[in-house]
Amino acid sequence: MTAGQPATDLRGPLPAPPAAPHPAARLDEVDLQLLSALRADGRVRASALARRLQLSEATVGSRLRRLADSGVLTGVHAEVDPGALGRPLQAIARVTHGPVPLDFHRLAARLPAVQSGLSLAGDADLELHLACADQHELHAVVAELRLAGAARVQVELVLRRLLPEAPALPIAAVTAVTAVTAASAPQLARSAVA
Structure with missing residues (x-):
């Protein structure tokens, strides 16, 4: 280990940019x-x-x-309750990279508390969804992130997960369907039977 290199190497190259978005599917x-x-x-x-x-x-x-x-x-x-698996303490960690970005996949493989994550554009670079056994594990995860080279780690505790009763589809999809004109409605009815 050289001077200035973190004890646990969770760094990696910047993730590849996402593929070009595919055109919106025609949904009826x-x-x-x-x-x-x-x-x-x-x-x-x-x-x-x-x-x-x-x-x-x-x-x-x-x-x-x-x-x-x-x-x-x-x-x-499948939705799994982390509390039922012995991980009742849920948190969101917003991580700002240091000079070398952290590698999400290495983080998730090394830290069992990491449940999922998002790559962000904004004040933070990563948002990690954590499920910890207790506050000691949460503290250890934050320490590990800092040792790995994170410039900043901001943690917020999850009080309760909120989900809509019936998950809605994105507005764009609904708008595309409601834009169907009366003239194309018979064709739509025929395609539904096909």
């Missing part, structure tokens, strides 16, 4: 209903979706495949 009302149903309950079966939307299972399956292939539907995930 049926697509939005499918996405809304999956956001409300990711375990719902295609047969239940078909009954709910009055479509065939084959239509639901092909639409879900199209939504996945086009990158609109990127996955379905």
